[in-house]
Amino acid sequence: MRRTTWKAAMAAGVTGALVLTGCGGGSGAGGPAAEGVGEFTGEYDGPDVTLSYWNGFTGGDGPFMQDLVDQFNEEHDNINVESNTIQWGDFYQRVPAAVQAGQGPDVGVMHLDQLATHAARNIIVPVDDLAEGIGLSEEDFTPEIWDAGIYNDARYGIPLDVHSLAMYYNTEHFEQAGITEPPTDEASFMEALDKLKAAGFQTPFWMPSLWPGHLIWLSLTWQNGAPYSDDGTEALYDSEEGVAALEWMRSMVDQGYSPPGVAIDAQYVAFKNGQNSITWDGIWQINDLESNNIPYGIAPIPTIGDEQAFWANSHHFFISRQGAEDENKAAAAQVFIAWMSDHSDEWAGSAMIPARESVRESAAEFPQGVIAEEIESMRFLPPVPGVGGVQTEVLEPAVANSVLGEEDPAAALESAARRANELMERNREQFGD
Amino acid sequence: MATTVTAPRSDTVSDDRRGGAPRRGDPHRAGAAPWLFLAPYLVLFVAFVLGPIVYGLYISLHRYDFTLPNKPFVGLENYTDLFTPGSVTFDVFWRAMRATAIFTVMSVPLLLVVPLVIALVMNKKFPGRNVFRALYFAPYVLGVAVVAILWRYLLDANIGPVNYYLGLLGLPDDTNWTTSTPAAWFALVGVTVWWTLGFNAVIYLAGLQDIPKELYEAAEMDGANRWQQFRNVTLPGLKPVLSFVTMITIIASANMFGQSYLITRGAPGTETRTAIYQIAETGLRNYQMGSAAAMSYVLTVFLIILSLGVFWLFREKQARKKEPPLQAAPMALRQGRG
Numbered sequence: 001m002r003r004t005t006w007k008a009a010m011a012a013g014v015t016g017a018l019v020l021t022g023c024g025g026g027s028g029a030g031g032p033a034a035e036g037v038g039e040f041t042g043e044y045d046g047p048d049v050t051l052s053y054w055n056g057f058t059g060g061d062g063p064f065m066q067d068l069v070d071q072f073n074e075e076h077d078n079i080n081v082e083s084n085t086i087q088w089g090d091f092y093q094r095v096p097a098a099v100q101a102g103q104g105p106d107v108g109v110m111h112l113d114q115l116a117t118h119a120a121r122n123i124i125v126p127v128d129d130l131a132e133g134i135g136l137s138e139e140d141f142t143p144e145i146w147d148a149g150i151y152n153d154a155r156y157g158i159p160l161d162v163h164s165l166a167m168y169y170n171t172e173h174f175e176q177a178g179i180t181e182p183p184t185d186e187a188s189f190m191e192a193l194d195k196l197k198a199a200g201f202q203t204p205f206w207m208p209s210l211w212p213g214h215l216i217w218l219s220l221t222w223q224n225g226a227p228y229s230d231d232g233t234e235a236l237y238d239s240e241e242g243v244a245a246l247e248w249m250r251s252m253v254d255q256g257y258s259p260p261g262v263a264i265d266a267q268y269v270a271f272k273n274g275q276n277s278i279t280w281d282g283i284w285q286i287n288d289l290e291s292n293n294i295p296y297g298i299a300p301i302p303t304i305g306d307e308q309a310f311w312a313n314s315h316h317f318f319i320s321r322q323g324a325e326d327e328n329k330a331a332a333a334q335v336f337i338a339w340m341s342d343h344s345d346e347w348a349g350s351a352m353i354p355a356r357e358s359v360r361e362s363a364a365e366f367p368q369g370v371i372a373e374e375i376e377s378m379r380f381l382p383p384v385p386g387v388g389g390v391q392t393e394v395l396e397p398a399v400a401n402s403v404l405g406e407e408d409p410a411a412a413l414e415s416a417a418r419r420a421n422e423l424m425e426r427n428r429e430q431f432g433d
Numbered sequence: 434m435a436t437t438v439t440a441p442r443s444d445t446v447s448d449d450r451r452g453g454a455p456r457r458g459d460p461h462r463a464g465a466a467p468w469l470f471l472a473p474y475l476v477l478f479v480a481f482v483l484g485p486i487v488y489g490l491y492i493s494l495h496r497y498d499f500t501l502p503n504k505p506f507v508g509l510e511n512y513t514d515l516f517t518p519g520s521v522t523f524d525v526f527w528r529a530m531r532a533t534a535i536f537t538v539m540s541v542p543l544l545l546v547v548p549l550v551i552a553l554v555m556n557k558k559f560p561g562r563n564v565f566r567a568l569y570f571a572p573y574v575l576g577v578a579v580v581a582i583l584w585r586y587l588l589d590a591n592i593g594p595v596n597y598y599l600g601l602l603g604l605p606d607d608t609n610w611t612t613s614t615p616a617a618w619f620a621l622v623g624v625t626v627w628w629t630l631g632f633n634a635v636i637y638l639a640g641l642q643d644i645p646k647e648l649y650e651a652a653e654m655d656g657a658n659r660w661q662q663f664r665n666v667t668l669p670g671l672k673p674v675l676s677f678v679t680m681i682t683i684i685a686s687a688n689m690f691g692q693s694y695l696i697t698r699g700a701p702g703t704e705t706r707t708a709i710y711q712i713a714e715t716g717l718r719n720y721q722m723g724s725a726a727a728m729s730y731v732l733t734v735f736l737i738i739l740s741l742g743v744f745w746l747f748r749e750k751q752a753r754k755k756e757p758p759l760q761a762a763p764m765a766l767r768q769g770r771g
Contacts, residue, residue, distance in 0.1 A: 092718075093717055093718065096499075096720075097499070100499060121498070121500035121501060122500065122501075123500060209612055209700065209701075210698055260590075260607075260609065261591070261611075261612040262590075262612070263585070263590065263591075263609075263697075263700070264585075264700075266589050266590075266591050266592050269592055270591065270592050273592065275592065386719070389719040389720075392714075393714065393718075397699070397700075397702040397703045400700055400701065401701055404609075404612055404701045406613070406701045406702060407702065419521070422521050423521065426521060426721075430496065430501065431501070432503075
């Protein structure tokens with residue numbers, strides 16, 4: 001008796017440990033899902049299914065997405081989409097773990113620069129047939145959005161929208177300074193800054209050290225060259241163009257257009273408070289500015305370098321391995337994505353730019369229309385697994401350090417490039433190239 | 434700490450019983466009963482402490498990404514990398530360890546002394562004492578996210594009120610509290626002290642209340658002044674509490690993460706990125722879980738050595754001065770928490 005109880009107690013303990021370790025161990029990749037989700041028929045007439053749909057639209061874009069989901073549920077009797085909204089920062093930590101445990105999304109939205117990483121991890125499955133079935137083709141998109149969704153010759157995402165860096169300016173400040181047109185190149189930009197200073201706006205253009213500082217650096221580098229080699233295997237941070245871009249950013253502080261030591265979000269809050277006149281930030285801020293009644297204008301960022309180019313990203317629909325394993329869910333997920341893609345014109349209300357050319361005209365009536373016209377100038381990160389992690393680990397601190405004046409741009413980028421290449425090499429080993 | 438004080442007591446109990454006749458409740462005759470009583474805790478302990486420790490060691494010996502099918506065994510590579518200058522993890526890890534050390538060295542003395550001073554004041558009788566006690570403890574109930582977001586805006590160099598008011602007082606108003614060192618360290622330590630001093634103060638307070646009044650009366654009789662009373666009655670009386678507070682404060686400071694993650698984002702560059710921060714980045718964001726596990730074991734070894742040092746420090750003094758061990762502390766702690 002004594003012994004049995006002892007054994008039972010130990011057994012319970014060990015089982016607990018095993019359950020725990022089992023979660024971490026996971027079942028490993030592979031399996032039938034790797035081939036894709038099967039042919040898209042355009043309709044779903046199977047038994048009732050509930051799709052778990054995850055996204056990260058926590059800002060002004062959230063309500064628009066919820067409206068679309070509600071509308072879809074109303075129109076489809078046998079499909080029920082349950083959405084789960086998680087901040088993007090947590091989203092990319094949770095999705096792999098959740099899918100691994102079978103508790104994740106069946107279908108979801110993620111950023112273009114994350115597709116390759118998740119494809120390599122076998123979290124999401126190819127959707128080539130779906131793209132074909134919906135009738136999507138390269139002609140409907142700019143090649144960059146279209147191509148960046150491809151990893152190892154398979155398509156992993158259906159583009160929903162694009163969003164980019166843009167220039168916001170305070171129209172009242174511009175009026176007082178006698179500026180009639182938003183600046184478009186370096187000469188007119190510097191002239192505008194000087195006029196603003198003359199009109200009493202001491203620090204008209206705050207240079208953020210952290211987010212979106214690295215997006216500004218990427219944009220400026222693309223205006224002169226490229227931050228990554230064409231095949232995406234090498235970081236070229238310390239190229240002449242990269243160094244010039246970072247030196248220009250720091251010069252905004254040195255010349256007194258920006259106060260030193262701008263912390264995260266400070267430049268945007270300052271813009272909302274009327275403390276600065278121009279800020280470069282993402283177009284996702286539009287609804288926030290609108291709802292705060294700030295007198296603002298929006299324009300593409302000026303061409304400081306050789307040719308117009310600016311950072312952009314894109315939201316793509318994906319189907320998870322978990323969703324693909326169930327035939328009915330896979331079919332229903334495809335119907336959902338196809339429907340969403342067709343309705344992406346309504347999504348323009350969220351301040352995003354529809355990715356499909358055929359629906360993009362609808363964005364013209366929105367504030368982001370002026371950016372949508374520049375879609376050819378948008379630049380996307382290369383579809384390389386793990387590139388997002390490399391940037392947060394290496395590029396962002398280097399940019400921040402230089403903008404803060406703690407480190408010389410050339411030196412900072414040189415060591416960042418070296419470390420980025422080490423990390424990218426390690427990623428290649430890890431993902432088996 | 435509690436065990437060091439109570440251990441002799443339980444020893445005497447079992448010694449008594451070993452000599453006498455076997456009785457009901459004797460551990461040697463109880464059979465399954467003690468294990469049954471232990472079982473709920475044992476299950477939790479094995480599942481959430483022992484299991485993960487062992488599994489973590491296993492992870493640290495592999496190139497481990499839980500989403501990938503192959504997690505190759507790499508032996509001690511993750512550890513040797515941490516000690517090889519020029520490797521992918523060497524620089525970042527030791528910079529993070531340095532940041533942790535800076536924060537610990539700066540914050541622990543303050544977190545030991547300031548709450549003690551406050552506890553001494555709060556131990557006096559004066560009107561509104563309870564209000565002040567509540568005020569000092571209040572920040573501790575806030576979550577780290579609330580504290581961090583609050584102070585991130587208050588301390589912002591360009592739009593925050595702290596610099597603005599400093600300016601009004603005629604003090605320098607251009608300190609970059611969150612984006613330059615050493616200002617960022619002062620900010621992080623200051624916020625941490627403000628946030629957590631209440632907890633240490635409450636423990637001190639409980640300890641103070643358990644020092645027998647007679648000792649103070651006797652001291653007064655002998656003509657001891659306030660300072661002499663503090664040195665010869667209060668401090669020795671607080672010693673067990675002090676060693677406990679020192680230990681948990683060091684460990685809490687060495688595990689600092691939320692403040693720098695949310696207030697400075699590790700800025701400038703990665704200067705204020707602590708060891709835990711780096712471990713989270715490496716393991717949870719970049720999926721290098723083998724490296725991250727190795728880092729956490731190295732950090733653990735450091736903390737164990739540090740804890741042993743603190744233990745030794747407090748024990749050694751106690752032995753040398755030949756003071757009777759004070760039994761008051763565990764009671765005080767129980768009262769303080771109950």
